[in-house]
Amino acid sequence: MLSVLASLLLLFAFLRVLFFTPVEQTMGLVQKVFYFHMSAAWVGMLAFLAAAVFGLLYLSRRDMKWDTLTAASVEVGLLFTIICILSGMIWARPIWNTWWTWDPRLTTVTIMAFTYIAFILLRRGVDNPTRRARFSAVYAVIGFISVPLTFFSARLLRTIHPVVFGSGEADMNLNPQMLGTLFISLGAFTVLYAALLLHRSRLMAEQEALNQQLAADDSHYDWGE
């Protein structure tokens, strides 16, 4: 049900971007990438915040369902962060005349992405489920430091990256139609995150249950991930 709602909202947001949002006069059509680019950035950070909260819940309650949710949230958050970085590069090419620059915002978002890539790689290296869960929880909480660093980098440091809200006169000048599309896209991506998180965590729990069953038979299934 949540997946259907997410798909419909995403389709609605995309159609609104295509047909009901004006073209920005200076940048042209590429500016329309911004609606999904910013939504992906928002959901990426939300997912990492959720992972830190799930991590804290695991540490306080020692229930494996919080560990599963932590790992699933990091994976989905990383997907959205990679989407954000790649779509940003495509947007930057015609506007900044370069695919990439070591601007504070771009640098901090890269650090954030690598922090969570390391989470996934290191988590796979721990076989004991309890140790893995404890490691993941602590990592998700500490790794979250990279999120406010990324969020505030464009507000506190000298950067060429635009800031949409919260910088006063330097805010992007969006008209009501553009703002409407932005908020619909943000909503669609948030629902999509919730749907993907539920699916991924359910699959992770099933994988773990099967692995335990197989471990009882003295074998370990290679999921090929």
Added chain:
Amino acid sequence: MAQTLNYFIAGYAVILGLLSAYCLYLYLLSRKIKKTRASLQKEPHEFSGKE
């Protein structure tokens, strides 16, 4: 106005392509889990853990 249609198409191709690829990955993983569970139920003692 800058002519940036190609970048617009590329941007959405990347966004929607990656989202679709991840959904496909989840679908294939779900199928693999179902298949493994079915194998385990059919032959609980003979399953070697490798396909």
